[in-house]
């Protein structure tokens with residue numbers, strides 16, 4: 070994610086004509102083979118799901134967080150693994166409503182014998198009545214049989230009294246652990262506040278409030294056996310919307326009303342996907358996706374993966390002006406906050422480079438001159454991808470793309486294979502940032518929200534590498550010694566400038582954010598970004614690249630924890646002595662885990678790297694002195 074600066078939002082609206090996408094669609098044969106694979110998966114799931122339960126059966130956990138977690142501790146659901154999701158939107162863009170027939174089918178694998186399990190779904194926002202969701206669940210079916218369902222408040226993770234703890238303090242929101250607040254609640258928080266203000270002074274003003282009932286609790290007709298695959302289908306209608314975060318900003322399904330009745334723009338970090346569909350809303354839950362969305366005629370659907378088909382339908386009772394079904398297929402796992410499914414009037418084209426389709430979409434109501442300017446930047450994506458592959462290894466997905474939407478979402482986001490730019494404009498530096506995320510965040514995801522710094526640091530490194538590349542080009546290009554020197558100098562300059570930061574720069578530990586500070590520039594972006602520059606100096610450029618590529622191989626399609634991240638860099642240390650290993654551990658503790666008193670100087674990490682400002686890493690002769 071990248072928070073946007075002030076944007077000029079005064080672009081004129083030109084009269085809209087739906088521009089037919091200039092797309093060469095995939096052949097029907099390919100499309101239908103993918104469809105039958107999905108069908109096979111579904112029928113296999115249905116037969117396995119009816120297997121008799123073995124061993125003691127119990128409800129799954131209603132969170133994937135651990136005791137004491139205080140960054141969105143309500144999200145995620147245990148007792149099963151998310152395998153695949155079929156999204157079947159039936160969406161009227163004119164009224165911004167999901168119509169009858171709208172549903173999702175989630176295929177999961179039970180990790181225990183389950184009598185009950187849960188999903189995350191904010192069907193109605195209490196914090197935002199106008200732009201928040203207002204939806205209704207009509208039916209839940211598990212393996213073809215109707216299931217009972219209800220909505221419950223979350224409970225703090227690890228509550229010994231269970232999810233139905235009668236103590237109201239077990240269900241309170243807070244930025245911190247313990248909750249505190251007016252009731253001085255000593256328990257950990259059950260959820261993060263939905264802040265009505267973005268002001269720093271008000272960040273703790275809602276600590277102690279009751280959490281909303283956003284856990285969709287499902288009781289199937291019969292227990293689901295341990296190890297069985299099962300499919301849960303949730304039918305729902307109504308208005309999707311945005312979630313209000315622990316920092317007062319919003320994300321989710323942004324109504325696009327330029328031109329009037331345009332559709333919805335989906336950009337959802339960290340938790341806003343549950344504001345338009347029920348899911349296992351945690352970054353460690355990464356099912357694959359198929360989208361089969363029927364929407365108002367003339368509208369374009371943009372989702373993750375590859376566009377499979379587009380089918381137009383004659384007018385009917387629900388769509389008096391006709392409708393169109395778009396099918397997208399993403400065979401790679403997608404983390405909860407990276408599910409893309411925007412609908413609107415878009416100009417969509419596709420380019421193929423190095424065998425990878427790059428989708429380019431922008432709101433067709435944007436002025437022609439702006440579209441032209443945007444397109445020139447979007448056209449750089451294949452080259453950026455190739456450049457970043459030198460560091461990260463091969464591009465991990467079967468497609469890539471960009472969508473430039475009109476709503477002002479106040480941030481740009483690395484939606485998997487379909488990067489979102491809000492406010493109608495794109496810029497090159499941010500494209501480098503978000504495209505770097507395709508490897509870091511998307512392919513290798515953070516295991517929990519407090520590790521957001523890991524992937525934002527990598528994306529920030531992507532920006533540093535862009536600046537270094539620009540300097541290299543000016544100095545003679547990548548094959549000249551002067552160019553190479555300029556590249557290295559640029560990275561070192563970036564580190565040194567950041568390391569000189571004073572004031573409050575070092576006062577928050579990147580690995581221990583609050584919901585309010587989760588996307589703060591200093592601890593989540595800049596500090597981890599230069600940490601990677603220092604690691605590149607410590608390991609050497611070649612070994613650093615090898616560490617990155619090893620992580621892609623080892624954790625791609627899944628998640629990485631902080632110990633796993635650090636272990637990969639340990640493995641590629643040129644000096645494998647115990648003293649250097651200890652020093653590297655201290656380095657990580659200083660850079661990722663320590664909150665310093667304000668001021669900089671002695672109050673900042675005291676281990677840096679060769680050639681960088683600060684004390685460096687190695688002793689004379691290349692060895693290490695234990696810290």
Ligand SMILES: [Zn+2]
Pocket residue numbers: 070071483502503506524525528
């Ligand atoms: Zn980012």
